[in-house]
Amino acid sequence: MTALTLENVSKSFGKVEVLKDIDLTVEDGEFIVFVGPSGCGKSTLLRVIAGLEEATSGEVSIDGEKVNGIPPARRGIAMVFQSYALYPHLTVQDNMALGLKQDGAPKARVAEQVAKAARMLDLEPYLKRRPAELSGGQRQRVAIGRAIVRDPKLFLFDEPLSNLDAALRMNTRVEIAALHRTLKASMIYVTHDQIEAMTLADRIVVLRDGRIEQVGAPMDLYNDPANRFVAGFLGAPSMNFFERLPGTRAGEVLGVRPEYLRPEQGGRLRGTVTHVERLGGDTNLLVASDAGEGFAVRLFGQDPTRVGDDVAFDFDDARALRFDALGRRMR
């Protein structure tokens, strides 16, 4: 059973084409992450799926049913927003219950669903409070609770962690992953944060300028990107690209991830260290190469290298990816 199918979905605002011919199939129980730079259309795509925007052309099907023209409330979806979007005048309990009540569900079922969601998210002590009396993390849990209560066929998350601080973001990320395992529900998650994408997704959809660049499991995208954009977008520090290495043909670009560079006397990459980031577990070096191409190196563990040191690195050719002048992968 497929949870969601998109066929040739396009969306324009006036003359601006925001989404161009999107095709995608999401299987039941899959966790899909849309990722891409800001303005790539990922949020718009999510809103088209939710029914908050109508697709200009193309077909959207949820759970095998065509939903074009059907209002959001009857699409069997639930959405978690970046700004939480809790109803400020309702208690936590009423916030979570509203959707089911509007659906005309019997009182007993509403109460049962709310109690279940509250238990799952540790919200039981706060049921009588209003959103203004909760912390950011608690509010985000209420927003997630509001989605769970409706027992949707498809969960939609719109950058749900962007408003949380770093520590809370990590905790909530783990909670969302756990939630996905417990509920076994289909989820679509929009983010610009590649760590969230890599850690949560079954499959990542990389978008750029309204087009899907590549779809695949996180490690497949990391190890085997289809083009230079995907290669550069995933991974931090991002992949190094070299055009002027000995042995590269004109127009060809060689991509090597920072962790695949190893110090080697007389290696192909020589230069001067311009910046050092010591993270404890890793040390990142920024190097200005003698050939005029800057690159980043990720060394595991702690390293004594200092700014201004002359260094030399090399890599296994098997680790290098080749791209043509248009950024396409050459295999």
Add this chain to the structure above:
Amino acid sequence: MKRLTPALMHLALLTYTVVALFPVFVILINSFKARKAIFREPLALPDADSFSLVGYQTVAMQGDFLLYFQNSMIVTVASLTFILLFGAMAAFALSEYRFRGNTLMGLYLALGIMIPIRIGTVAILEMMVKTGLVNTLWALILVYTAQGLPLAVFILSEFMKGVSDDLKNAGRIDGLSEYAIFFRLVLPLVRPALATVAVFNMIPIWNDLWFPLILAPAEEVKTLTLGSQVFIGQFVTDWNAVLSALSMAILPVMVLYVVFSRQLIRGITSGAVK
């Protein structure tokens, strides 16, 4: 310097308050004085000698002031209700939905701010005569609603643009109708703006003499301001009665003001999306 600035600010505010309240104060003290005392020493407080309730007695005897009060109240409250309701609805449509002519419509509605409604008095009177609304409270309510709408739409649509889209979308996903989103989510969040619009509109409506005089001068639909005019004659003016009537006219409008400004403060301090 840092200590001086708030002090100066307060001084300026206090001066303004005194200047603004002075006429009210003069009206109040003189309404409790005998006629001779009003003219002899207009700024003196009423004492045992000059104290007199004659003005209030005249007001109570002459004409039906309770009815005038009631008329003013009905007109003001009904007009405000319509201004807020229709103004907010128009503002919501303009700020929330994309449709052809949205900007033009907004401009058209805002145009009314710049054109004084009194220019159209003759046409309005003709219209009211033809529709048989002359000498009804409806005539006043309709005119005041029209007069208040442009500013209401202008202020409210700006505020409504500030209401989080996510919140409205969350409502849509939860199955709230557009009306429910408007009444249950958006209106409570723009309550401070509603109170502002109400206060701005209330006082001119309550104090207006022009339209009651032209559109509804009959005894049974007279408003308070118009009713007080009976004491102002071409040659003799019964100042006791005028001042007493004006003093009493301040009360209801003050009550309304307190109600709205409460809303204003509560709206500012509560709520918020994040």
